[in-house]
Amino acid sequence: MKVDYRVVVEALSRIRIDSDPVELWRLYGSRFNRAWETLKDGRVKKYVFRPSGRVVWIVVGRDREYLIYHVVGYCSCDDFYFSVIDGKAPLCHHLIARKLAEVLGRFEAVEQEDEFYSSHLKEWTSVETEREEVLL
Numbered sequence: 635m636k637v638d639y640r641v642v643v644e645a646l647s648r649i650r651i652d653s654d655p656v657e658l659w660r661l662y663g664s665r666f667n668r669a670w671e672t673l674k675d676g677r678v679k680k681y682v683f684r685p686s687g688r689v690v691w692i693v694v695g696r697d698r699e700y701l702i703y704h705v706v707g708y709c710s711c712d713d714f715y716f717s718v719i720d721g722k723a724p725l726c727h728h729l730i731a732r733k734l735a736e737v738l739g740r741f742e743a744v745e746q747e748d749e750f751y752s753s754h755l756k757e758w759t760s761v762e763t764e765r766e767e768v769l770l
């Protein structure tokens with residue numbers, strides 16, 4: 635399925651009525667473009683664990699998968715760790731991609747049994763754990 639850019643713009647303007655796409659471009663710059671590429675490549679996944687109904691959003695990167703806690707606006711990537719936490723950027727491109735994916739319904743839905751949740755989480759958070767060890 636091909637998603638027209640205008641569809642995204644329209645969708646985004648529905649999310650935030652008072653912000654226009656030019657503004658988003660200005661705010662997010664290259665991150666917006668990268669988010670769009672990520673979305674087009676179908677690299678956003680929504681895991682739903684059963685029977686709990688727990689939802690985990692993942693963006694597949696070049697080397698690994700990134701865990702996203704969109705409710706608090708968190709991503710496990712280096713860009714988030716180094717740029718967003720430092721206040722240099724409002725969001726990493728994974729967070730933008732996830733938002734676009736949700737709005738457009740353009741993500742891969744994966745259903746898993748609850749028993750696999752902890753092993754998945756361990757894998758998704760392994761880099762964060764490594765980073766903490768470096769800091770400690």
Ligand SMILES: [Zn+2]
Pocket residue numbers: 700709710711712713714726727728729
């Ligand atoms: Zn990220």
